[in-house]
Amino acid sequence: MRAEIIAVGTELLMGQVVNTNATFLSDQLTGLGYGVYYQTVVGDNVGRLRECLALASQRSELIVLTGGLGPTEDDLTRETLADFLGVDLEIDEVGLTKIERHFTLQKRVVTENNRKQALSLVGSHTLQNPTGLAVGDFYQQAGQPAYLLLPGPPSEMKPMFLEAAVPLLKEYLPQSTSLYSRVVRFFGIGESQLVTLLSNEITQQTNPTIAPYAAPNEVRLRLTVQASDEAQANQLLDTLEARIMAVAGNYFYGYGEDNSLVQETVKALREAHATVAVAESLTAGLVQSSLGKLSGVSEVFVGGFVTYSNEMKEQLLGVKAATLAEHGAVSRECAIEMASNTRRLTGADYALSLTGVAGPNEVEGQPVGTTWLALAKPDGSIMSEAFRFTRHREYIQHSAMMNALNMLRLELLNKK
């Protein structure tokens, strides 16, 4: 089914914002079985947006619009579409109630342009916004193309698409073209390396197909298959997955678009009924805040330390001055003391420690990227490992975080 994406926003045309929405939507729509034929970006301009709608309505069966649902003067996507289709707008009560509650809690007055965000096309299927205020719309009349209206901020667009739009889009799709897909996630291997390992599978792919996506410190493979039903789809996907695991299974860590290494680590902690505490130097709280993003994590995560300076390593964690003097802060010895003292001070079952050189400058003569990780275990033993991460400061911190979580995850899995 022919789909196209229209992103509305002058900031995109001025090059101030990268159009990652189009990439996300193209990826998602392709996965659902739609064929995306065009992406267009147009400014916050009624006339030009109308022209884009006129063109799209002639060539596509699904038109996804993102952006311009906000409260300001230049947010006019919904109004323009309603006018183009000759449909009225009405207030969505659920959306309005949420907006009013939001502003009451903020002790701010609800202005008219705030209410505007709860407007919805008469006869449309309104999409609520899990992470923001503007509602979305799915509008379709028999024999006409369908229009999906989504907000511009990715933090609002993505959840609304995944939670509210996907079911409608599956329904709208003719049964014949049923696509099923499975996302398989890998850590500790680069995209090019994984693709090389799988070159035979990839060159021979017809149905299922393999689409690799690289994210910082991980690679996802989306396996997509066309099948008559889910049973047949799973059979084909299982066969392909088995061949993939045969060559890359060591790097596999989980399934699913919304999964992550931190989620898999927390899952492993839950299953082991174990708790963890963390002491961070070069990551300065990145590991702990990534755990803290998950709701209900308090069952397995108690807290810990950020000992960014050497003084804090001594004062808060009781790392010996002699250790720092002899071996330096970026050393196996320091990482081990950080982990064991953290475990003792917090009483957690496991304690992770991270110490290294995030850059841009070297520390104690150690090159940028040098990192020591340690894990103190319930039996009192401590494992440690050295790394030499590359790229820039944030990437080095992210690499340290991911490897620390993976160290704990593997230890928990091996316990089984």
Place this chain on the structure above:
Amino acid sequence: MRAEIIAVGTELLMGQVVNTNATFLSDQLTGLGYGVYYQTVVGDNVGRLRECLALASQRSELIVLTGGLGPTEDDLTRETLADFLGVDLEIDEVGLTKIERHFTLQKRVVTENNRKQALSLVGSHTLQNPTGLAVGDFYQQAGQPAYLLLPGPPSEMKPMFLEAAVPLLKEYLPQSTSLYSRVVRFFGIGESQLVTLLSNEITQQTNPTIAPYAAPNEVRLRLTVQASDEAQANQLLDTLEARIMAVAGNYFYGYGEDNSLVQETVKALREAHATVAVAESLTAGLVQSSLGKLSGVSEVFVGGFVTYSNEMKEQLLGVKAATLAEHGAVSRECAIEMASNTRRLTGADYALSLTGVAGPNEVEGQPVGTTWLALAKPDGSIMSEAFRFTRHREYIQHSAMMNALNMLRLELLNKK
């Protein structure tokens, strides 16, 4: 002058590649004084690319095409444009020599599809490729729109644009009126509220123009002016900025596209030669890791605690059991003890504490979003403030982080 960008590549429509080329080109063209009115992405398909060219040739004076200049079967942008314009292709000798040298060095034979990359429209201005093999083209006939052909890989497109295309594009412009812009950043006010305050400025805007952008917990205004030189531009921007500050100055925190509240907070700490430590509950390290992302932050940030559980608040921070029993963990009393004990334990000049309900469930009967922040100061005094944040878990954590940083930043600025 009306410009538009057409990116050619099925990988973009499949969501496998982010269209950063369009962002780069939009930014560059805007800076040169062109008005970019559309960005389009179309697949490697002759028919659909022709349709895009037909449409673009009617509505734009400059059409920038990127992608599809490579050696493979599906690279057909140049051929399609030549056919659309009814212009022949000829080999560019400089480009061909470079290709031949490249393959000789690689000890590989030059195939026909390699030579293809040196093809150029007859009568065009050929652009050499500093970092790759495919040549570019700038083609313009009197009374017709101009066509700029660039390669797809950003590593080739950007150098070719900056080195070879910019001079031609400056020449093509009627008179060199340039655009200058300034980004002004605000915290503590919503986009809709800021726009309401500035409604007069915005409705009357001509030159300079005001473009608001909302990011989580902040709003940026991009002021853009068309001027003959930078001096005139700054004069016009200063005048507008003064009018904006008159109504929204209280929420202003800094300038620049790449600035942030955390950077401004660290700047204020540096200027005060002061250090900070942090104790985090609901944010679980988010404040500290956001500080840790900045290189050189060790001058002003020492570290701190993540006391996610109540036990940790007692064990690591020495919060009194009685305080937790009487007032609960989400209370002014707890926040104050967290801040003052953190300052004492770390010896930092300032100590921030954050305790609250990130959600999704309430804690100790306190609704989701309820948050207490405290700041312990060098003089031993402690200030605290209560908040009731809304939206989802991550947004509540982000709101708490931003407000804590701002609390410290304002205190440091008032010290001056």
